[in-house]
Amino acid sequence: MGKITYKKSGVDIAGASAFKSKLKPIVRRSFRPEVLTDIGGFGSFFKLDKNKYKDPVLVSSSDGVGTKLKIASLANKHDTVGIDAVAMNVNDILCTGAESLFFLDYIAFTKVKEEILIDVVKGINDGCIQAGCSLIGGETAQMPGMYKEGEYDIAGFCVGVVERKDIIDGSKIKPTDAIIGIESSGLHSNGYSLVRKVLNAAEMKRMSAELLKPTRIYVKPILSLLKDFPGKINGISHITGGAFYDKISRILPNNVNARIDKNSWRVSELFRFIQRKGNIEDKEMYHTLNMGIGMVLFVEQDAASAIIKKLADLKLKSWLIGKAVKGNKEVGII
Secondary structure, eight states, X not given: OOOOOTTTTTXXXXXXHHHHHHHHHHHGGGOOTTXXXXXXXXXXXXXXXXXXXXXXXXXXXXXXXXXXXXXXXXXXXXXXXXHHHHHHHHHHHHTTTOEEEEEEEXXXXXXXXXXXXXXXXXXXXXXXXXXXXXXXXXXXXXXTTTSOTTOEEXXXXXXXXEEGGGOOOSTTOXXXXXXXXXXXXXXXXXXXXXXXXXXXXXXXXXXXXXXTOOOOOOHHHHHHHHHHSTTTEEEEEEOXXXXXXXXXXXXXXXXXXXXXXXXXXXXOHHHHHHHHHHTOOHHHHHHHSOTTEEEEEEEOGGGHXXXXXXXXXXXXXXXXXXXXXXXXXXXXXX
């Protein structure tokens, strides 16, 4: 059998080091001025500008891309799923009113072509640039036997900051608040296990351009709204796993219900095709998929029209999709 080496067992340390050196010029494109070190060290340094904040609170999130990666492998298209990894995290902390500061990634694989991994990291870095945050580090883990050859997994972790007085947690939501839904860019990165159950491989490959559209990153437009409409946005919900029922109820006070009118926006044909093909009930669809709404805002009624107009100016479609009413923390879709 000869001498055993780490490389023979499936882990190429020299190759990994060479790969990391190729990433450095890519990720530097996302560096904010607060980044103090290049990638590749034992830790990543980010100096918070204390003069910019009076009472800063750090906000963090960790999430992955899920089985959408299966479709990326099927279609051999890997340049968008990195954006998903960033979006799932930065959109979550955005719901607290936080600005994203920096992001770290984790990519695990058994054996994947280097050009695929570079495409993935380029996507992650592009997502960071869209969100205004820095990709300052991460881990690329070779794990022989954990994944099929050519398959990989991505997860991410981000940190943001918000002034304590500006934290949005839903506690200010009240009956009479208007509910605004902001258009998604497609399925985003949730519900793909259901999609893969409904569609066959040929359909997924044929529809891959639509299925692999990256999750929309809402950071810059929402931060712009928060600046232009201080005190008018009482709650923000990112419509991901659990969709309308779970993600909206999470931010409702105990005495408030959300009433959503599902006829107030146009649901794209992609969702309808999946529903017809799988013979899926409406409630299951709205409990699993975003149905064309990626973010939900609870806003003061007198500001709703102006906020929708501002979103249009920012090139985002949005609709008045419902209202908050007295209740007990439940979501109704009518």
